[in-house]
Amino acid sequence: MISRTLAEHRRIVAESLEPVPDLDVLIADAPGATLAEDLVAEIPVPAHAVASCEGYAVRADDVAQASPGEPVTLMVSHDVSVEARAPRRHIARTAARLGSGAPLPEGADAVVPVSMTDGGVARVTVTFPVAVGENVRPAGSELAPGRVLVPAGTRIGARQLAVAAALGRPRLLVHPTPRVVVVSVGSELFEPGDARGGVAESNGHMLAAMARDAGANAYRVGPVPDDRMRLAATLEDQLVRADVILTSGGLSGGREETLPDVLAQRGEFEVVDLALRPGGHHGFGFLDAGGGRRVPVIALPGRPPAAAVAFQAYVRQTLLAMSGRERSVGMVRARLTQAIDSPAGLAQAVAVRLIPHGDVPWAEPVGDPAAMTLADVAASDALLLVAEHATSLQREAFVECHPWER
Template sequence: MRPVSEHQRRIADLLGLLTPTRVAPAEARGLVLAEPVTAPEELPSFDNSAMDGYAVRAVDVAGASEAAPVRLPVAADIPAGAGIGVLEPGTAHRIMTGAPLPRGADAVVEVERTDAGTDVVTVSAAREPGSFIRTAGSDVTAGTEVLPAGTLVGAAQIGLLAALGVRAVVVRPRPRVLVCSTGSELTDDPVPAAGQIRDSNSHMLAAAVEDAGAVAIRRLWVADDVPTFLSTLDAELEAGVDLVLTSGGVSAGAYEVVKDALAPRGVEFTKVALQPGMPQGSGTYGEAAVVCLPGNPVSSLVSFEVFVRPALRASYGHPRPHRPIVRAALTEAITSPGGKRQLRRGRLDAVAGAVRPWGPPGSGFLGWMAGADCLIDVPEDVTELAGGDPVDVWDLTSWGRPATRSGGS
């Protein structure tokens, strides 16, 4: 059987890095910059007030105190968005936060240290030059690199791009993934006919694809028929996808339509030393990468976590493609098959540093999978672990914390 790490590398190599594209900043949320962003101008673009208060010349309020306040006529009001005026010596301008500092002013006295006068203001505190002033370029200097390549674009980055007037950035696009389930026993009907079951895998995997930051195109194909499968696949690929992700039809039994259709066309089907998720397929079809997962729902989702999710995130340059891994102590003993790496469902108590095995290890227990928040990683050369033994745990609830080591490495 193929080692898990070897199959991980194969899937990652199939997808590789997607070709960068130029998009508007609002469309870059959750994506990664493929080129750095250089500031086209400085921020702030003009000297402005950091407080609601009064723009003054520092020399005019020198020595002001509660005991000996200074009174200055208020010559103007400066709301945010006003033009830049001129402050004459011996006067003050009432100024709002963010409003442009008038020429001649070199300090702002916050309103709390005045009587808030509108015609004449009484100032009860001296201020040094530069007090409560945000000078032009104090945040960003024009011509400097403000966002390096590899930056994951979020709310703060989009805000900065908007403030600088940047109209487009170069990112790696979201991979487009065709998610399909096969099998004549599957249905989307609310009430299945005799012998049918509701399709869960394509819904589950499409959600997992979207959670990984990719675009999912979900399809349910019910015909266990190779010509129909291939003709339908060809039609879907005309729209352009980066990855075809199938579930089911990869084992050694009869009516394994995915395997029967794709194996003669260069897709490799093999056994991987993983529980759950031993039967796997991978390769290319046309211009798209192909990953074929087993049909049992837990096997399918665990396989996605191990092989597909990190490859998808790496394909658009995500700085943290893997789930974070923590060390925790088992709350009870477990067993694992020799020669296979077991990823078993668990419930993690990060505060206590403990993990509880959650449900049986079988691949059909989707209800238990839905209640788990982590995967317990048991190496392939380990068959028994006792309560209290430390294990690596994949945290399925964490999206952004740095990993202590990469998931599945």
């Protein structure tokens, strides 16, 4: 077993996990991935000025004198189709009938709503004037050419997908979503509700949800007992669909715990005594997947609060980096409601509740930092990590907090 500071372990894990190679995918397959290129409007959207309501395209000057007492009558030159790819030329002192979203004929500069006319087909009587640009959406009013609409590094959701489609992009270059297999290890573990009793397995559910929140596709496996053959077979089966394997438990060094041996026999693996509290053994290594491919394995402690802290402390930012997103996304600057003592040489994790207060919220510690429980984790909003070199933080000190969810 080796000893490491949190900063050292975080760096080793981050440097060992490379981003998944970029892929060119259909936009239908892009949601959840991270954009690897800027989405830039190369042409204006809409490409031409269009009507914002149903009515008649006119020159504003031709109906400037219209009133209910003295309406203006114009010939209807044509009906504009919403399917028209380019506008026709407008004829002076006429009107073109058109629907909402239809392109304005070239030379027309306003639209008279149907409600301000008699709705004529061959001729139309206009009873109110309109100003230049009235009821018209100019070219580029939705998407202006040359503008970066969605920057690279943005996670693609419904809104980003709509922009890509509006730009006419059938495919996108993306950082694929990392595939994380979550394996819970321990013969004492049972599925929640299992009639046989034992310890209800919670880490797998928690870590899979945290991985998804960090932008990964997570697949929960387990619980898997401390049996060499079953554990080895489980890990072998998961290599084909894993970019990362995340385990919890099986690291305390007991005679029956087999995870380090199984991992070391099929690749390389180190058990780490990490300077982080809540404590427990951690681990990192690689499994040989064949063909020169190695799958990284991040091993977390089996105690749920320690597993949750470890994920926040050094796994979340690694998954964000693998998916092409900023590591610091979502950090919250807050002010402590009370002083905190911290052991020298250890990074102390403190569960905190964020209380709104102007521009900078208060961070209120939950429970006893020296004995964090799963209940403390559930009752808190974020995690504060006190650095190894700090032995205390004063009341009202400014701190950076890691929200549990983004």
